[in-house]
Amino acid sequence: xxxxxxxxxxxxxxxxxxxxxxxxxxxxEDHYFECADCLSDLEALDGIVTASRLLLRxxxxxxxxxxxxxxxERPGWFTWLKPAVAMSAIxxxxxAPTGGMSRVRML
Amino acid sequence: xxxFTFDKIYVDRLRDGxxxxxxxxxxxxxxxxxxxxxxxxLPPEKVDDVRQETLARAIAVLRRDGGVRQPERFxxxxxxxCKNVLRESARDWHRSQxxxxxQFRSPETIVDLxxxxxTQETKLKVREILGEMKPRDRDLLRALFLDDKDKDEIxxxxxxxxxxxxxxxxxxxxxxxxxxxxx
Numbered sequence: 097x098x099x100x101x102x103x104x105x106x107x108x109x110x111x112x113x114x115x116x117x118x119x120x121x122x123x124x125e126d127h128y129f130e131c132a133d134c135l136s137d138l139e140a141l142d143g144i145v146t147a148s149r150l151l152l153r154x155x156x157x158x159x160x161x162x163x164x165x166x167x168x169e170r171p172g173w174f175t176w177l178k179p180a181v182a183m184s185a186i187x188x189x190x191x192a193p194t195g196g197m198s199r200v201r202m203l
Numbered sequence: 204x205x206x207f208t209f210d211k212i213y214v215d216r217l218r219d220g221x222x223x224x225x226x227x228x229x230x231x232x233x234x235x236x237x238x239x240x241x242x243x244x245l246p247p248e249k250v251d252d253v254r255q256e257t258l259a260r261a262i263a264v265l266r267r268d269g270g271v272r273q274p275e276r277f278x279x280x281x282x283x284x285c286k287n288v289l290r291e292s293a294r295d296w297h298r299s300q301x302x303x304x305x306q307f308r309s310p311e312t313i314v315d316l317x318x319x320x321x322t323q324e325t326k327l328k329v330r331e332i333l334g335e336m337k338p339r340d341r342d343l344l345r346a347l348f349l350d351d352k353d354k355d356e357i358x359x360x361x362x363x364x365x366x367x368x369x370x371x372x373x374x375x376x377x378x379x380x381x382x383x384x385x386x
Contacts, residue, residue, distance in 0.1 A: 108376075109369040111242050113354070122286070125239060129278040132206035135235070139204050140376045142238045147321050147329035148375075149348040152341075 097123040099131055108137040112145050204234055209277035211270070218265040229258060232281050239285065253292055257285040328382045332375055340371055 097120075102108070107124045110116045116124060128134035207227075216224040236257055240250040261284050265271065271280050333341055339361065346357045347368060358365055 106369055106373070109372045112372065113368060114242065114244060115365075115369075121242075125282060126279065129235065129282045130206070130276075135204065135206050137376065138238050139234070140379050141372060142241060143321060143325040144329055144332070144372070144375050144379055145348065146241065147326050148333060148344055150321065151326065151330055151333060152345045153349055 097127040099127070099133060102127055102131070102134055108134060108141055111138065112141045204231075207231055207278075209274055211274040214265065214270055214274040214277055217262065218270060225262075228262075232258060232261075235278075236281075236285055239282075240289075243289075249292070253285065253288050256288045256292075257281065260284050260288065328379055331382060332378050335378070343368075343371065 097105075097107070102124060105120070105124075107116065107120075111121065111124055124134075128138055213224060217228055233254060236254045237250060240253055245253070261281050264284070271277060273280075333344070336344075343357070343361050343363065346352060346360070347354070350357070354365065354368065358367070
């Protein structure tokens with residue numbers, strides 16, 4: 097088997113799904129032990145399959161929430177650069193000296 | 204993982220027990236053999252047994268025979284040793300089937316072994332990919348990887364053709380590559 101045959105056959109995906117007939121599987125194994133691209137494809141697919149199996153079994157709820165949604169809940173440092181937040185901050189700073197002084201006087 | 208180009212110097216160093224070459228040999232073929240054995244849906248502890256036996260046997264053959272005829276095809280040599288180990292193991296497993304049933308491992312053991320196989324980075328990337336998938340596709344993967352069901356039955360339940368499983372994996376692989384490229 098050469099690389100073009102492997103691509104045409106979708107050999108990497110079929111291999112990890114156990115869909116290659118035994119003879120073809122052995123040919124593909126002989127090929128990817130010496131093919132950088134196929135080895136790289138398989139390494140990625142093997143990682144996806146192994147990690148998916150682990151994650152879907154171990155933390156089924158965690159993977160239901162897209163990661164970027166989780167991130168959006170927590171404000172980062174750069175949130176302060178957003179116009180609405182920045183305006184509020186500037187307004188608060190403008191008022192701060194007076195407020196601070198009055199608190200001191202009150203004490 | 205980069206495909207390694209083998210030569211006589213490498214094979215001679217391995218035969219002579221040079222520590223850094225031995226470390227490379229174990230790390231490199233440990234990964235490739237792991238992929239090969241997991242594709243046969245062997246339980247994690249069997250993957251580990253066959254892998255260890257293959258690596259040990261390859262070094263033993265090198266030391267016994269003094270080297271290999273085609274050092275540049277050293278990968279093919281290790282591949283053929285693994286196939287032999289698999290054939291022998293299959294006969295042994297068949298013979299000791301009743302013993303295996305008595306020593307049935309717990310699901311916790313399987314999860315521990317799987318956890319040890321993947322890096323934290325891979326786990327994070329795959330979590331991200333799963334999180335971005337449509338819930339139906341995620342459920343399809345769950346059924347495919349975790350439920351002990353026939354693939355045709357799973358496809359019928361989800362109303363998809365068998366090719367869709369490959370498409371789903373292909374897309375996940377592209378996304379996986381892209382997340383690594385993005386850093």
